[in-house]
Amino acid sequence: MAVETTGLLSLRGFAVPGFVRQVRRRLAGAFLVVFGVVTLTFLFTRVFAADPTTLLAPPNATAAERAAVRSRLGLGDPLPVQYFHYLGDLLHGNLGTSYLTGRPVTSDLLERLPATAELATYALILGILGGVTAGVLAAVFEGSIFDRMLRVVTSAGLALPQFWVALMLLWFFFVKFGLLPGPTGRLPIGMAPPPTVTGFYLIDSVVTGHLSDFGPALAQLCLPVLTLSSGVWAPLARGARSAMVLALKSDYVRTARALGLSRRRIWFVYALRNALLPVITMLAGAVAWAFSGSVLVEGAFGWPGVGHYALSALEGSDFPAVEGFVLYASILYVIVYQLLDLAYYLADPRIRS
Amino acid sequence: MTRVLDQTVEPVGRNRSRVGRIASALPIGVRGIRTSTAALPTGLSVLGFLVLISLTSALWTPYSPTATGTGPVSAAPTGAHWFGTDSVGSDVFSRTVAAGRTDVLYTLTVVAIALLVGSVWGAIVGYFGGWLEWATLRLLEVVQAFPALLMVLFIISIVGPGTINVILVAAIIPLPDFVRLARAEVLTKKNWQFAEAARMVGNRPMVVLFKHLMPNSLRPLLAYASISAAWVVGSIAALGYIGLGIQPDAVEWGSMIARGQSDVMAGDWWESFFPGIGILLLAIGFQLVGDGLSSHRGEER
Numbered sequence: 077m078a079v080e081t082t083g084l085l086s087l088r089g090f091a092v093p094g095f096v097r098q099v100r101r102r103l104a105g106a107f108l109v110v111f112g113v114v115t116l117t118f119l120f121t122r123v124f125a126a127d128p129t130t131l132l133a134p135p136n137a138t139a140a141e142r143a144a145v146r147s148r149l150g151l152g153d154p155l156p157v158q159y160f161h162y163l164g165d166l167l168h169g170n171l172g173t174s175y176l177t178g179r180p181v182t183s184d185l186l187e188r189l190p191a192t193a194e195l196a197t198y199a200l201i202l203g204i205l206g207g208v209t210a211g212v213l214a215a216v217f218e219g220s221i222f223d224r225m226l227r228v229v230t231s232a233g234l235a236l237p238q239f240w241v242a243l244m245l246l247w248f249f250f251v252k253f254g255l256l257p258g259p260t261g262r263l264p265i266g267m268a269p270p271p272t273v274t275g276f277y278l279i280d281s282v283v284t285g286h287l288s289d290f291g292p293a294l295a296q297l298c299l300p301v302l303t304l305s306s307g308v309w310a311p312l313a314r315g316a317r318s319a320m321v322l323a324l325k326s327d328y329v330r331t332a333r334a335l336g337l338s339r340r341r342i343w344f345v346y347a348l349r350n351a352l353l354p355v356i357t358m359l360a361g362a363v364a365w366a367f368s369g370s371v372l373v374e375g376a377f378g379w380p381g382v383g384h385y386a387l388s389a390l391e392g393s394d395f396p397a398v399e400g401f402v403l404y405a406s407i408l409y410v411i412v413y414q415l416l417d418l419a420y421y422l423a424d425p426r427i428r429s
Numbered sequence: 430m431t432r433v434l435d436q437t438v439e440p441v442g443r444n445r446s447r448v449g450r451i452a453s454a455l456p457i458g459v460r461g462i463r464t465s466t467a468a469l470p471t472g473l474s475v476l477g478f479l480v481l482i483s484l485t486s487a488l489w490t491p492y493s494p495t496a497t498g499t500g501p502v503s504a505a506p507t508g509a510h511w512f513g514t515d516s517v518g519s520d521v522f523s524r525t526v527a528a529g530r531t532d533v534l535y536t537l538t539v540v541a542i543a544l545l546v547g548s549v550w551g552a553i554v555g556y557f558g559g560w561l562e563w564a565t566l567r568l569l570e571v572v573q574a575f576p577a578l579l580m581v582l583f584i585i586s587i588v589g590p591g592t593i594n595v596i597l598v599a600a601i602i603p604l605p606d607f608v609r610l611a612r613a614e615v616l617t618k619k620n621w622q623f624a625e626a627a628r629m630v631g632n633r634p635m636v637v638l639f640k641h642l643m644p645n646s647l648r649p650l651l652a653y654a655s656i657s658a659a660w661v662v663g664s665i666a667a668l669g670y671i672g673l674g675i676q677p678d679a680v681e682w683g684s685m686i687a688r689g690q691s692d693v694m695a696g697d698w699w700e701s702f703f704p705g706i707g708i709l710l711l712a713i714g715f716q717l718v719g720d721g722l723s724s725h726r727g728e729e730r
Contacts, residue, residue: 108570109567109571112567112568112570112574113575116572120584121587231713231717231720232709232713234659234712235659235662235712235713235716236708236712237663237670237683237686239670239683240686240701243690244693244698244702246693246694247693252696364576368576368579371578372578372667372670372671386579390582390583390671390673393586398586401579402576402579402580402583405575405576406574407574409575409576
């Protein structure tokens with residue numbers, strides 16, 4: 077089958093069947109990992125976890141009442157049966173019912189996703205642009221003061237605990253100088269959100285004409301975005317720097333230099349394109365991490381996203397909710413990773429052999 | 430030609446793990462970097478300084494770290510209380526240095542466990558290969574798909590808090606990277622001449638592996654251990670901050686930050702500020718040592 081279409085359909089010089097095979101192989105790999113994640117989560121919560129009846133039944137409940145709770149939750153069945161029910165539910169998008177909110181975990185998560193997505197999007201944009209720019213500049217001016225300063229700053233950026241950064245930023249900008257609002261979530265308390273179009277308050281307030289929401293929403297976003305992006309830009313700056321340094325030392329750059337091309341052309345056309353390739357793979361972790369809502373950052377700012385949800389679920393021993401969130405985050409990671417790996421495959425002709 | 434090259438590059442360049450990708454990028458990246466040779470000594474002196482303070486704090490602190498009412502309540506830093514006092518009048522300086530002892534000890538234990546178990550495991554599967562290697566790699570993929578910190582919190586919430594549990598669970602996170610690194614090291618070296626020679630004179634596989642191969646891989650493993658320690662410092666503190674695993678009133682940096690949180694929001698920054706600086710210093714120290722060790726390796730080549 078692969079042979080039939082070779083040469084007929086080719087995209088930028090490589091055969092499409094090769095691409096299809098790649099996609100298929102990756103899908104199979106991703107499926108295996110997701111299956112493993114699901115199984116491991118199941119084992120953890122059903123085999124090792126504390127008895128949920130202690131949470132759901134009144135403290136003075138009789139053994140019979142506890143048994144009733146157990147069978148209502150489907151915990152009375154043998155493990156393999158529970159496992160099959162669990163898999164079936166998952167295939168229907170059913171992550172169970174939260175003990176705390178009493179609602180399906182899936183709808184709880186979906187409801188909170190826009191908040192996380194808005195925060196993650198801006199933090200990623202800021203982090204990626206800042207990190208890659210700083211890293212590339214440091215490599216171009218290798219050994220300069222800027223390069224050395226950046227080395228120190230990225231070390232600190234990698235080492236800083238984000239819950240502490242959040243707290244200190246809040247102290248400085250909110251408590252001390254009152255420049256930015258406090259940790260009250262996406263809008264000041266008592267303010268109505270703009271009508272939902274995209275779920276992003278900044279975009280929605282413009283699109284629906286509720287411009288009065290734009291300013292406050294932007295102000296609320298500043299500190300969480302800054303905190304979250306600090307976790308993105310530091311590793312990217314390091315990665316971009318070492319990739320760019322390597323590219324600048326390569327034979328093709330030396331050749332380009334020997335041919336008398338301008339420095340700017342060499343840096344930004346030849347070296348940069350090659351240096352950015354390895355950075356693509358580094359992005360997977362950052363993207364997945366930001367979209368699974370940094371648990372601690374969202375917690376610190378009272379941001380009503382999925383990370384905050386997971387944190388309160390953890391504190392309240394709400395296992396279905398924690399389980400649902402863990403599944404969401406790991407599946408997201410697998411998907412993002414595979415997609416970016418595929419992008420890498422498309423962008424780098426050397427690994428398409 | 431390119432084919433051969435790609436195949437040898439593959440396990441490094443397309444590593445699946447998050448931290449592992451950074452670590453495996455090191456030998457490549459570092460080769461081109463004119464590294465500051467100051468990284469290793471600077472890092473070692475930062476760590477030495479912190480260890481010294483921690484050891485001293487076991488014998489003497491200005492006030493007892495757990496004593497309340499050692500001075501005025503919520504007082505800003507002064508000559509008598511260098512880092513100020515908290516809302517119950519405990520001395521923040523004494524608490525910060527005593528907490529450092531906890532964090533240094535936890536971090537070193539976690540990393541030592543992960544390093545030891547991970548490198549033995551990785552070395553064995555790398556050397557013998559087979560289904561065990563396949564199963565290991567699949568298992569690592571699954572484990573690393575979980576968001577790291579959340580997995581720790583998740584497991585702790587299930588197995589329950591306590592020092593031993595926290596240490597063992599925290600060790601799970603860096604473990605996969607050690608397994609991968611040790612495996613990759615053994616894979617590249619097991620067919621080199623010195624290994625061949627060691628086999629030829631009749632050494633048993635385990636002897637070849639642990640007496641001849643592994644000592645050659647010590648440096649990258651230690652470099653990575655140091656880099657992952659920087660991460661472990663943060664997660665131990667995060668566990669203390671959330672109050673899962675490490676008791677909320679424990680003398681530990683993360684717990685201190687959490688305890689001071691409401692005071693910071695009332696303007697008393699010092700109670701949470703100094704433990705954060707402790708975490709920062711410890712993590713940077715480990716980071717620098719790791720950088721130094723791995724770049725030294727690059728210079729040798």
